[in-house]
Amino acid sequence: MPDIVFLHGEVITVDQQNRILEAIAVKANRIIAIGTSEEIQRLVGPETTVVDLQGKSVLPGFIDSHLHLSSYGIDKLGVSCKAPHIESLQDIFHDLHEKASGLPAGKWVRAWGFNETKITEQRYPTREELDRISMEHPIIIIRACNHISVVNSKALEILSIHNDTPDPKGGIIERNSRGELTGRLLETAHFQIAKKVAYSEEEKSHALALASADYVAAGITSIHDAGCNDADSFRVMHQAVRNGLVKVRIYAMVCTMDSPEAFLESMIAAGMTTGVGNDRFKIGPAKLFTDGSSSGPTIATRKPYTSNPEDYGILYYAQEELNRRLGEAHRKGFQITAHAQGDRAVEMVLNCIEAAMQEYPRPDARPRIEHAGVSEPDLLARMKQLGVVPIPNPAFFYEYGEGYVRNYGDRVNHMYPLRDFCENDIFAAIGSDSPVTDYRPLFGIQAAVTRKSKQGQEIGHNQTISVMEAIRAYTWNGAYASFDEHCKGSIEAGKLADLVILDGSILQATPDTIADLSVHLTMIDGDIVYRAGS
Known part of the structure; x- marks a missing residue:
């Protein structure tokens, strides 16, 4: 009974x-x-x-196939630049000052969700403006895309970044015309600070519990975690599941924001592989980053940006290195994936997947591409041939849609192309990329069905899908993306x-x-x- x-x-x-x-x-x-x-x-x-x-x-139960559990939870401990009352930089500065005044000197003051296009000044804050808030607290404001940040002088001091510090591979430490640091850090320059913005294990566990509570209230029962700040956060996330602090099931990508190559190598050396774990916490794909943010904009494109004929975005790797690193993970039994937003980056990942499959054939490997932002017809054909599972993010159109039109022009008709995925029988699983945008699956389903921006502009209306198709992309396809379609993703006798x-x-x-x-x-x-x- x-x-x-x-x-x-x-x-x-x-x-x-x-x-x-x-x-x-x-x-x-x-x-x-x-x-x-x-x-x-x-x-x-x-x-x-x-x-x-x-x-x-x-x-x-909804399956969000790409989000950042720990990042979202940590953000809830800081200042939200998406709060309803935020209209200007001065509003953000006020909240940062209030936050700093309640913290001991030396403690990090963090703001998240910043978007220069949504505030009165239409610009980033400067290092000097953040210095006026506090010279005793390191301050960081993280852009909504989580690929760019602005920090104050105290933070630069802690991070050991000086005027003569070279740009890291795949990143930019911005300087003004006089060669002085502006405080803005892009891509890997931003990611490398993750492990130095320190939080205690108790704070991390509390943040994870807060995030899990929000997600289950939105109907999310499983997540594919797309990467922690550092290796210790990965451990704390696993422990929080075992202790019952985190209720959602986790398929954890082997990726950290800081030094993802080193973390992947250590996991391979430890004998980890995709599928290790149980139905509450399981090791997922090996993941690397190949390019930047779609809203930054820093994605790697085959043609220049519509907004700037000199800009083709940022690439993290040469093809040979990408092939070597993910190819080794594939050889050791990992499902492989990579963050790829621009069509140039998507093409590179497809080249990598093809080379890995040819060198080390394996049935039903289900390689993924996180975001697969600009996916034009030639790339779709290769995805179909290689059995790739793309993870698009339709909710981005609501928050960033007008910027996409400005930066990429007609290419918006091939951005996160859910209609093309459906018609080509490509199993695309939707992810919110929370905290980059709204985590609610109902919001994501509406965005997939309408592709409308907050201002009501339709962005690539040719790629809309039906409600039933969107529901499948948030349920069964998500289970398929983690090899779990036998036990979840649909309502059938015998399933969880x-x-x-x-x-x-x-x-x-x-x-x-x-x-x-x-x-x-x-x-x-x-x-x-x-x-x-x-």
């Missing part, structure tokens, strides 16, 4: 037939039956809890009881109101981990 049954609902199974049923029965951590309300009612015993859904939608119940019908909602729905209940492993109002 089931422990709990849900009756009279809109059960969106996401099975092979995309059946819409009415009821589900759950025992322990598994779905044991689905069908009509009458069929499931017959299974009810004296100890069974019966829930009348009254027409609410039930979906497989990871479910999300909405407060209404997603299939009856108009495209522009999908994100107005809210999550009524989230179940992970048969346990109710979130209930609205409780």
Whole structure:
């Protein structure tokens, strides 16, 4: 007899037939039956809890296939540049000053979510402006894309960055016309500071718990973590899952923001490989970065930016090095992936995947490309041939859409091309890239269906998909991307009881109101981990 049954609902199974049923029965951590309300009612015993859904939608638990759990949690401990009251640099400076005044000297003061296009001044802050806030606290403001930051003089001192410090490979330490540091750090110059912006293990664990709570309240039951700040944060994340602080299931990419090559080498040497772990925490793909941020803009493109005919973006590796590093991971049994936003970077990753598969053939390797930002038809054909799983981010259009049009022109018609992925039978799994943009899957589904910016501009409308297609990209395709389609991603008997119940019908909602729905209940492993109002 089931422990709990849900009756009279809109059960969106996401099975092979995309059946819409009415009821589900759950025992322990598994779905044991689905069908009509009458069929499931017959299974009810004296100890069974019966829930009348009254027409609410039930979906497989959402799987966010690319986000940063620890970064989002740490951000919640700092100043949010996305807060509703932030309209200018002065608003940010005020909040930073308030934060610094409550911290001992020497403690880092962190702001996140900065976007120079969204504030009155339409520019980055300067090092001198941050110095006026405090010379006793290191201060860092991280751009929304998490690829660029601005720091004050105290931070530069701690980071040992001076006027004569050379740019790291794949990054820029910005200087003015007099050769003086501006405080702005781009790409690897930004990533290299991650391990020096220190937080205690207690703070990291608390941050992870905060992030997990937000994610389960949004209906997310599984995440593919796209990289921690450093190796210690990876350990703390695993420990937080074991201790029950983190409720979401984690498929953890082997990647750190600082020195990802060294971390990958150490994991290979330790005998780790994709799939090690259990259904709560499992080692995922080996990941490297190949280019920059789509909104920065710093992505590597085959043609120059529409906004700047001299700019082709930033590349982190030569083809040979990328092939060698990810090729070795593939040889040792890892699923491989890379951050690739521009079409030049996507092409390089495809070259790498092709070389690895030819040298070390392996059935069903499921290589991934994180973001696959500008994916034109020739690149799609190669993805299909190589069995690549792209991880697009449609929610970016809402926050950064106008900038995409300005920087890339007509290429927006091939950015995160979900329609092309569907029509070419390429299993694309959606990720939010939180905290870069909104983590809510309902928001991401609406963005995939409408491709509208915050101002209402349609960005590449030819790539919109249906609600059902978007739901599949957030559920079954996400399970496929982590080799888990046999146990989750759809509502079928025998699969894990990871479910999300909405407060209404997603299939009856108009495209522009999908994100107005809210999550009524989230179940992970048969346990109710979130209930609205409780």
